Amino acid sequence: MIEAHDARSVRAAEEPLLARGEPLMQRASWALAGVVLRELRSRRESSDGASAGAGAGARAGLGARRAGVRGATARLLVGSGNNGGDTLFAGARLAARGVQVSAVLLDDRVHPAGLAALRAAGGRVVHASGRTVDEVARHVVAADVVLDGILGIGASGGLRGLAADVVAAVVDRLDRLGRDDLGGAVAPRPLVVAVDVPSGTGVDDGTLPPVTAARTVPTGRSVVLRADRTVTFGAAKPGLLLPPAAALAGEVEVVDLGLGLSTGRPRRDDHVERTLRPGAVRRLEPADLVRLGVVAEPSGASHKYTRGVLGVVAGTERFPGAAVLTVSGAVRTGIGMVRYLGDPSVTTAVLAARPEVVPAAGRVQAWAVGSGIPAAPSSADDPARSQRTRVRHALAQATGELSSDVVGDAVPVVVDAGALPLLPDRCPPWVVLTPHAGELAELLRSRGDQVERAEVEAEPLRWARRARDLTGATVLLKGAVTVVVGPTGAYAQADGPSWLSTAGAGDVLTGVLGSLLAAHSVDAVKDPGLPALLAASAALLHGRAAHRANPGGPVAALDVADALPGTVAELLRRRG
Template structure:
C-alpha cells in the first residue's frame, strides 16, 4: 500500500534530522541521480544477438536541469553533479535569482555547464534581464536544448511552493510543453525522459490540483514519502512513474513506487543504515496495490455455499435503459458472488435473464444492494414525469432496509448498499458509512447543491478530494467519486486509485463498477456494517479490479463495458495467484 503524507508532516519528520546535521540533500540528490542513471541505461539499451537487450552506457547522454531557487534546486544541481561525474553532458538552466550555492559549485566542479535566465549568480553570464517574463528567443534556445536531451530534470520549485508557476518558470514550462507535445509521445524514443524532482513543479502538492502550467513527467522521484498530489487527480496524471527514495524519514510503512510498482530506491548515502526521525501522523491519502486487493478478497472455502458467499440484490435499469441492468448484473455475476437477485420491471427482467440465466428474479435475503444504475433521478417539481418502471419505489424500500430504518418485517436487516445514478436523488439526509455513493463529478455537484453547497461539475473535477470529503461530511456515507482516477472517502480517510486506462471512459463502465462493488461488499457484509472504514477500502479494491479488467479486456485499445465485466474473473484469478 502506498501512503501519501502532507508537506507539513514531511517537514516535521525532516526537522530533527536537519538539526542533527544529517545530510538530507546529499542523500536525496544521490538517490535521484541513481534513479536517473538507471532510467538512462534502460532507455539507451542495446539489442543482443539472442533477441534480448542489455542496458546501455550512461556516458555521453545529455541532461538538461531546470533549476529554481531553494533546496529543490540544490537537490537538482547536486544530482546533476553526480551525473556529470559519470560522463553525462549536463546543462543547468537557472530560472531563479538565487541558485543554491553548494549545488552550483558542485555542478561546475564536475564539469557541468550553466545558463542563467534570471539574475547573475557569481560569474555566470546573464542571458535575460527581465525577472517577469522569458524572452521568446531565449525560450526557443532552451527548448531546442531540451529537445536534444536524453533526460530533463524538473527542479523549478519544491514541495513548499503554493499556487501556479509564475514569471519565467511559467513561460519556460509553457514553451517546453508545446515543444514536447509536437514530438513523440511520452516515453517514446526520440523524446527526452522528463523527471520531476520531488513533485512536478506547479501542482498542488497536498491536494493534487493543477492551477497552472505543469511539465508532464515521465517519472517523479520523491524524497522520504509519497506526496498526496502524486496520487490525487488531476495531478496524478502528470506525475508519470514514481520512485520514493528513502532519506531516513519514518512516516508509516515502507512505501512503493506510486505508479509503476518499482520498489523504494533505497537509502541515498549508502553508508549503512541512515539516521531516522519518527513522526506520528495520518496519511492524507492512500493507494491500494494489487497485493492489497488480493489480501482483501474473499475466497470461498470447502464448506461455503451460495448463501454464505454473498447474495447481491440489484435494482437497476428501466424499460428505457434495460442495458444498465444487464451490465450491472453481469458484472456482479462475473465477480463471483453466491447469487445475484434482480428486482425490476418484467421486460427488463427478461433482458437480464437472457444475458445472465444465473440471476434469480425473486425477492429474498441479500447481503448487499446495488441501487440505481440506469434509473433516472426523481424529477423535481418543475420537471416532466419519467417512466421509472417502479424502480424508484424499489430503491426507496431497499435503502430503508439496508440502513435499518425498517426494523420489522424486513428480511435480512442492515446490509451494505451501493447507490448509483438515479438512486442518488433518493439518498436520505444522513447515511451510515456502509452506504457507498458512486457519483461522477456532475452527480456529486448536484448532490451537494441539494445540500446547500455552491459547486459545479468543473469545481469537482478541479478539486476531487475536497468535494468528495465534503460529500462524506454532508451525508455520512462512504463516497466513491468516479473519474480518470477514482477517489474514495470514508471515516478512516481517503483513497485514490489510478489503475484504469483512459479507454474506460465509456458508456456503461459505471454500471460495471457498481456490480463489482456490490459483490465485494456482499462477501464482507457483516464486517462492513460493524467496521466503519472497511467499505472505503473495499470500494478502492473494486476500483482496482475495474481498472485492471479494462486493461486486460483489450490492452492499449478501446473497450466496451461488457468486455470489462467479462474480463473480471481472469483479473481476480491473477490477483489471487500472486498473493
Template sequence: MRRAHRVEQVRAAEAELMGRLPEGTLMQRAAAGLATAVADLLGTVYGARVLLLVGSGDNGGDTLYAGARLAARGAGVQAVLLSERVHPAGLAELRRRGGRVVDPAHVRRPDVLVDGIVGIGGCPGLRPDAAAVLARHEGVPVVAVDVPSGVDVDTGRLDGDHVRADLTVTFGTHKVCHLVDPAAEACGTVHLVDIGLDLPEPVVEALGPDDVAGLLRLPRAFDHKYTRGVLGIRTGSPGYPGAAVLGTAAANGGLCGMVRYSGAAPEAVRAAHPEVVVGEGRVQAWLVGSGSGDDAGPGLERALQDDVPVLVDADALLHLDPAAGTERAGLVLTPHAGELASLLGVDRGRVEADQLRYAREAAQRYDAVVLLKGRHTLTVAPDGRARATTTGNAWLAVAGSGDVLGGLVGALLASGLGPFDAASVGSWLHGAAATYAGGPLNASQVARAIPSVVRALVR
C-alpha cells in the first residue's frame, strides 16, 4: 500500500529523526537515492549531460549533492541557480566533484533535467525565471526532486506554471500530490526513497495487489450462494439495455453468490447471463441507476427501503436527498466529475481542479462513500478517509465502463465488504482488469477480464 502524508506530517517526522542522527544524514540519504534514480533513467552515466535547476533550501541541497555524485561518476553536470540562497555545502561539493554553475542562457541541451527548484514547502506556481528556463528545454526528460515544482503538495491542485516530470523521486513517504489528480499526472512515474521516517496515519492511501487480495471475501468450504451474498440490480431500460447487461456481467463474475435482476431490461439480461435470476427477492446489496432513465427515482426509493447497502450510479444520483443520510444503510455514490458537480451545485471545472476537496465535501453532505471516477479514481468516506486508484489505463474511457464498475462494486458490497473497502477494491480491480485486457478494448472485455485478475491475486 502506498501512503501519502501532508507536508506538516512529513516535516514533523523529519525533525524527529534529524534529532537522532548526525547532521546532514537525511540529506545524504535523499541525495543517494536521487542520484541512483537519475542514473537508472540515463542508463549510461559517463558522458551524460545533466542540468540541475537549483532553488533554495533542503530541496536544492538534495539536488546539488545528487549532482555531485553523478559528476563523480563521469557525468557532465551543470547547475542553474534560481535563488541567491542555495545550500552552501551542497554547492561546494558539486564544484569539488567537477560540476559547474552556468548561466541559463548558455546551456547545451542536456540529456536529463533535474528539478530542484522548490520542494514540499513551496507555494503553487513557478516564478517567471524558473518557467523560462524550463521552456528552453522542452522535450528533455525531467526528474522532479520530491515533488514537481509548482504543484499544490497537500491538495493535488495545479495553480499556474508547474513542472511536468517524467519521474518524481520522493523521500520518506508519498505526498498527496503524488496520488491525487490533476497534480499526480504531472508527477509522471513516482519512485519512493526510504529515508527512515516514522510517520502517523496517512491522509490518502493507494491499495496494492496484496492489500486487495487480503480484503476480498473468498468462498469458504461450507458457503453457499446465499451466504456469499446476493446483489440486486435495478439498472437499464428498453432504450439502454446495455447498462443492465454490462452491470450484471461484472456482478456475475464470481465475487458474490448470486445476482438478482429486477430492472426494465429482463430479456436482454436473460439472453446474456442465464445464471442471473430475474425477479424480486431478498438481497444483501443493491445497484441502481445506470441507464434507468425515468425509473431511476422509483428504483432508488425501493432499494433504500430494504435497509441494505446501495450503490447509486448515473440517473439515480439526481434523486438523492442529503437530508436523509442518517436514516439509511451504507451508500456508495459513483459520480464522474460532472455528476459530482451537479450534486454539489458547483461548476465541473472546479471539481476537476480540486478533486479530493469536493469528493470529501460530497461524502460528508450525503453521508456516503463517494467514488469519484477519473484517471486516478478517488474513494472517500464520510469520515475523510481517502484512497486513490492507480491501476487502469486510458482505454477505460469507453462507453459502459462505469456500468461494469458499478456491477463489480455492487458484488463486493453483497459479499460483505463495507462500502469504503468495496468501492476502493472494486475500483482497483476495474483498473487492473483493463490493464489485463489491454487495448483497444470495450466494456465487455473489462468485465470478462475480472475473474482472471482475481485468480492471479489469490493464487
C-alpha cells in the first residue's frame, strides 16, 4: 500500500527534524543521485548489450564492463527553492562520479550552498535568462538525463515566467524527437526524473494549474515536463497518485527521510488503518487485499449464504447485456449466490449466460443496481419502469427507509448509471456510487452545483469529495485512475490498462464491488471506512483482471469477468 501525504503534513513532519539539525537535504540529494546513477547504468547496459549482441564475435560481458556512468550527460532544471537545492547537491554527486553535469538556472536566486557544491565538483552553470528559450531547450534535450528541480511542495500553482517558457520549449522538442524536422537522425529521448514532484502539478490534488506570466505560452494552458520517474522525499504526495497529474509522474520512488509519516503498511483487521489523516490519499497494492481480509479463501464450514448473497437489478429489454455483465462480474469474483430481478426477457438472457444465478427475490446481503437502466424515461410509456421500481426498493432497504421486519437489516448497495438519479437526499456511507465523470457532473447539477464533465475531469478529487459531502454516500469516480472518496479518506487506483476503456467494463466493476460488499456486509454497515476500502479493492481486482485477460492487447468486458477467478487465485497464492 502506498500512503500519500499532503504538503502541509510533510512540512510539519520535517520541522522538528530540521530544528535538531538533521541533514534532510543531504539525505534527499544523496538518494536522488543514487537513483539517477542506477538509471544511467541500466541504460548503458541495455545499449552496450545490444551493440555487443549485434557485433560479430562480441564477447560476453562487454556491456557490463562498459556500463559505467563516466561521460554521461545530465541537465538540471533548477528553481529558487529547496527543491532546486536538492537538485544541485545531487548534481554535485553526479559530477563527482564522472557525469557531465550542467545546471540550467531558471531563477536568479538559487540555493547558494547547492550551487557552490556543484561548481566545486566541476559542474557547469547555465543562466537561462542570458540565452534564448530555444537555445536552452536544445541544450536540455541533448542530455542523457534531465532532472526537473524547478518547483517542490512549497510552491502552488503552475509554472511561471521564464520557467514556463523553457519547459514548454523542452516539451515541444521532446515531442518532436525522431521527426525529420530535427535533422533526420533519430535522437534518443533523455530520461526525465522529477525531483519530489513534476513541476507545475498540484501537489495535494493532482490538478494541472495554468502557467502565469509566460511570454510564449498561451493564457490558461498548463505546462508540465512528463517524467519517466519521480523521486519523492519523505512520503508520496497525493498529486503523484491522483489524476490528471499522475499520468505525468511516471514510476514513483519514495525516499524515506525518517519523517515518521505512515507508510500505509496495513495490519490485518486493524480498523485504525481504515482512517486516514486529513490530506492523505492511499493506493492499494495486490497483497493488501489478502492482508486486510478483503479476499479470503472460504473455510470448510462456509456455504453459499455465509459467503454473501447479492441482489442485482440491472439491464432492460433494450440493454440486456448490462445485466449479463453485472452478474458475471459478481459470480466470477467468488460470491456465494446472485439473485437477479428483472423483466422476463432479460432474465432469460441472464440465465443463458449464467445458469447459477437465482431469478427470484429473497434475502440479500448487498445490492448492485442501475447498470443498463436508462437515467430518465425515454417516453411516457417507460419500458424501464419496473426496473426503476425495483431499484427504489433496494435503495430503501439500504438507506433504512424500509423497516427491518419487512426486508431484514440495512445492507450495502452499489449504485450505478440509471440508478443515480433515484438516490434519496441523504445516504449512509455503505451506499457506494460508481459514476463516470459525465454522470458525476449530472448528479452534482441535480443538487445545485453548476459543473461540467470537463471540470470533473480536471479536478476529480475535488468533485468526488463534493459529491460525497452532498449525498453522504461513498463515491467511486471511474476513470484511468479511479478515485474513491469515503468519510475517512480517499483512494486512487491505477490498475487497469488503457484497453479497459470499453463498453460494459463498468457493469463488470459493479458486479465485482457488489460481490465484495455482500461478502463483508455486516462490517461494511458498521465501519464507515470499509466501503471505500472495498470500492478501491474492486477497482484493483477489475484492473488486474483486465491485464490478465489479454496482456498488452484489447479486452472485451466479458473477457475481464472471465479473468476474475484466476486473478483472485493468484492473489491468494501470493499471500503472506
